[in-house]
Amino acid sequence: MREPTFLILTALADGPRHGYGIVQEVRVLSGGRTSLLTGTLYTALDRLTAEGLIEPDREEEVDGRTRRYYRLRSAGLAALTAETARLRQLATAAETRLRAVRPETA
Numbered sequence: 001m002r003e004p005t006f007l008i009l010t011a012l013a014d015g016p017r018h019g020y021g022i023v024q025e026v027r028v029l030s031g032g033r034t035s036l037l038t039g040t041l042y043t044a045l046d047r048l049t050a051e052g053l054i055e056p057d058r059e060e061e062v063d064g065r066t067r068r069y070y071r072l073r074s075a076g077l078a079a080l081t082a083e084t085a086r087l088r089q090l091a092t093a094a095e096t097r098l099r100a101v102r103p104e105t106a
Contacts, residue, residue, distance in 0.1 A: 001083045007034055008044055009053065009072060009080040016057035016071040019045070045070060053079055 004026070011017060011025035022045075023036050036044075048054045053076035057069040072080070 001079070003030075004034065004036060004040065004044060005048070006080070006083055006087075008036075008041075008048065009076055009083075012054060012070060012072040012076070013080060016069040018067040018069045020067075022070070048076070051075075 007026040007029055008022060010029055011022045017025060019038070019041055023038075023041060026034055026036050045054065049056070049070075053073060054070045055073050057071040059066050059068050061067075
């Protein structure tokens, strides 16, 4: 799973968000390292919807503009859970090797 996909799914893990809310949450989650462009975000949202990982939750009008909220589906939660476990396993392997060559990092 690519990092933007992981971050989008993570941003939706605690509840529905609209596009700009997702962009803001991804920035927070990544410590400011990832800023999603609008085109990238909506392409990813369309793909994730087609893959059955997320779905539209609701729409609301704000200042004459429609905000569409998205939520994680059970398949998205399962994918996020599996990817989190995979990343944790990789990080653990890296930490083990680092401790072997640099014991002061333990």
